[in-house]
Amino acid sequence: MYKLVALDMDGTLLNSQKAISPRTKQAIHAAREQGVHVVLASGRPLEGMTKYLDELEMRGENDYVLSYNASLVQRIASKTVIRKQIMTGRDAKNIASLANDFGTFVHAFSPERGLITPQNNPYTQHESEINDVAVTEVDFSTLSDDEEIIKVMMIADPEVLSAAIAQLPASLYEQYTVVQSAPFFLELMNPNSNKAPVSLCWPSTLASALRM
Incomplete structure (x- = not known):
């Protein structure tokens, strides 16, 4: 079983100063240490998420993002697209x-x-x-x-x-x-591009990706 937390960036992960608070950062690190897969979702391209991923030390081959409102699901390290609705x-x-x-x-x-x-x-x-x-x-x-x-x-x-x-x-x-x-x-x-439903179906996508 895979445990997943999907976080929207703007308005949820980021505060009004477009920064990740120390408390939020600590909570994310704690969740990852417990084996929870934390995935960032955003309307931004991957390039617009990079500095925040660096802050959270989420740059491995088993780290993923939902970019462009989940039009793309990507591995962070290689930028490989594992799902697209474009x-x-x-x-x-x-x-x-x-x-x-x-x-x-x-x-x-x-x-x-x-x-x-x-x-x-x-x-x-x-x-x-x-x-x-x-x-x-x-x-x-x-x-x-x-x-x-x-x-x-x-x-x-x-x-x-x-x-x-x-x-x-x-x-x-x-x-x-x-x-x-x-x-x-x-x-x-794309009509199938939306952060909410993709997050709901994500566990099966993640499971397949982790077995690659």
């Missing part, structure tokens, strides 16, 4: 077209290209800085329909984004998992 270039192009109609910016995370956007902007730059990833400007119309895309985000000033959200077609919520993670960020992901 999108395609076709999705990115369709969402970019909507973003253009509503007057918002758009960016996406690509396994090959990292953080991509048709037009750099303050919110994409903010995403880049908090997650320590570079920005590459890419014309989304050049993406191949089957290119792997992890998630797409519509981004804008809060009032602009709120107006855009009010106009989103109902069908979009059937096609994707849609999460407003900040007043200026709207995330769209």
Whole structure:
């Protein structure tokens, strides 16, 4: 039997200063010493979680994360993806077209290209800085329909984004998992990508991985 604790990072593991408190750190270390597998879950890419994983000394081959809202389940040490629920270039192009109609910016995370956007902007730059990833400007119309895309985000000033959200077609919520993670960020992901249900099914995934 495997014992598991899955912790959401922002708003749970991290305090208002975006830091792990000594008390929380001590509790996590104690749990790990008791044989509990502690897994961090976040909307961030692995790069945006690295410094916290270092603090918790969670860098071994038997340490895992749920990154990008569980779009990816990864081994931390090797960055190997052991489970993925992602999108395609076709999705990115369709969402970019909507973003253009509503007057918002758009960016996406690509396994090959990292953080991509048709037009750099303050919110994409903010995403880049908090997650320590570079920005590459890419014309989304050049993406191949089957290119792997992890998630797409519509981004804008809060009032602009709120107006855009009010106009989103109902069908979009059937096609994707849609999460407003900040007043200026709207995330769209594979419909099977969500931290809660993946955490529930995690023990079988972890058991398989640990037997590799």
